[in-house]
Amino acid sequence: MELDMSGSKEVWVNLEGHRYPIYVGLGNVQELGNILSQLNWRGKLGLITDENVARLYLDNILDIIKSSINKECITHILPAGEEYKTLSQIENICTTMLRGGLDRTSGVIALGGGVVGDVAGFFSACYMRGIPFVQIPTTIVAQVDASIGGKTGVNHPLGKNIIGAFHQPDAVLIDLSFLRTLPEKIYFEGFAEIIKRAIIADEQMFKFCEENAQNLKLRELDFLLYPVFRSCEIKADIVMKDEKEQSIRAYLNLGHTFGHAIESVTNYKQYLHGEAVAIGLVCACELSRILGFCHQSIPEKVRNLLRQYGLPISFSGIAVEEILEAMKRDKKVRAGALRFILPRKIGEVFIAEDVPLDVVKEVLIKVSEGGSYDNVLLK
Numbered sequence: 001m002e003l004d005m006s007g008s009k010e011v012w013v014n015l016e017g018h019r020y021p022i023y024v025g026l027g028n029v030q031e032l033g034n035i036l037s038q039l040n041w042r043g044k045l046g047l048i049t050d051e052n053v054a055r056l057y058l059d060n061i062l063d064i065i066k067s068s069i070n071k072e073c074i075t076h077i078l079p080a081g082e083e084y085k086t087l088s089q090i091e092n093i094c095t096t097m098l099r100g101g102l103d104r105t106s107g108v109i110a111l112g113g114g115v116v117g118d119v120a121g122f123f124s125a126c127y128m129r130g131i132p133f134v135q136i137p138t139t140i141v142a143q144v145d146a147s148i149g150g151k152t153g154v155n156h157p158l159g160k161n162i163i164g165a166f167h168q169p170d171a172v173l174i175d176l177s178f179l180r181t182l183p184e185k186i187y188f189e190g191f192a193e194i195i196k197r198a199i200i201a202d203e204q205m206f207k208f209c210e211e212n213a214q215n216l217k218l219r220e221l222d223f224l225l226y227p228v229f230r231s232c233e234i235k236a237d238i239v240m241k242d243e244k245e246q247s248i249r250a251y252l253n254l255g256h257t258f259g260h261a262i263e264s265v266t267n268y269k270q271y272l273h274g275e276a277v278a279i280g281l282v283c284a285c286e287l288s289r290i291l292g293f294c295h296q297s298i299p300e301k302v303r304n305l306l307r308q309y310g311l312p313i314s315f316s317g318i319a320v321e322e323i324l325e326a327m328k329r330d331k332k333v334r335a336g337a338l339r340f341i342l343p344r345k346i347g348e349v350f351i352a353e354d355v356p357l358d359v360v361k362e363v364l365i366k367v368s369e370g371g372s373y374d375n376v377l378l379k
Helices: 030-041 049-069 087-101 114-129 138-146 176-181 184-201 203-210 212-219 221-241 248-254 257-266 273-290 299-306 321-330 357-367
Strands: 008-015 018-025 045-050 075-077 108-112 133-137 153-155 159-166 172-174 340-343 348-353
Touching: 008 221, 018 030, 018 221, 030 049, 030 108, 030 133, 030 212, 045 049, 045 087, 045 114, 049 075, 049 108, 049 321, 075 087, 087 114, 087 153, 087 257, 108 114, 108 203, 108 273, 114 133, 114 153, 133 138, 138 176, 138 184, 138 221, 138 273, 159 257, 172 176, 172 221, 176 221, 176 321, 184 203, 184 221, 184 248, 184 299, 203 212, 203 221, 203 248, 203 299, 212 221, 212 299, 221 248, 248 257, 248 340, 248 348, 257 273, 257 321, 273 299, 273 340, 273 357
Parallel strands: 018 172, 045 075, 045 108, 108 133, 133 172
Antiparallel strands: 008 018, 153 159, 340 348
């Protein structure tokens, strides 16, 4: 398969009243100063990161800012983890930035994974009724998904991302070099989002991930450039057609109705987000197979690919009834009815309305550890 895997790339998100670039490359974080100069924010800068990223990269980022635009930068360091994606953290950030003198002419840099991007984005949407921000995502999950499209927010004890706002960034700077220092589990969870994007819209990328698993698992970043950039292209295209999720942007929720419920009932401690999405993809494919919407082989193809990247394909220690209750509180519910994004084939999905609850329960039982999913014979 001949694919362009060389050099830095960019894709633009063009929306009504706002447009912004997504830069993808290796070592391109050095361009941060140029990007900030072009944005020309007049006030002080705010920078939000977490304790893990700060330890590795904060000093370098601050040096780039100082040497290029010499602006004062007020830093807030979050504790690391999904369990800290809360309203109380937004209040803490507001305190830091108010004391530091950020005003309506200021801008914010989000440096970190999906939690940092979501929290920093929501802070930016709320602070003084909205100030601009730039995303510098440092994980695959954040690079291909969370940093793009303007969905920001925090969790509530009863549901994930229930409190939030649409607030588009002014730029997204994706440097694959950050991925070299990721812990193994956090590196591999990102492939759930890449595989999800391939199931939604690109069979060729699905095949690429099958054929180049060894290179990708070894963090050969030249190979990773293609699926990361292509994932960004797919998301940008969908967001441009449906910014506020009135129709096809819901496609990006493939696996998430199941995955978010699993995260919620386990208090975000048993599975990483990408791992929960992987389980959700298995559930969605199996649901589509049972309902007769996709070929019998699709769930097996998806499970096999997820397995190659060490991702879970079943769950354990969670009551199916708890997951069902959490799904009913999901923000994707419409008029009390569950909606699912289901595959017709690799590269094509659709919105399924009014799926029978007993069938959803059957799928969850099959995908739960000790259930019959692993023993199902695909006919």
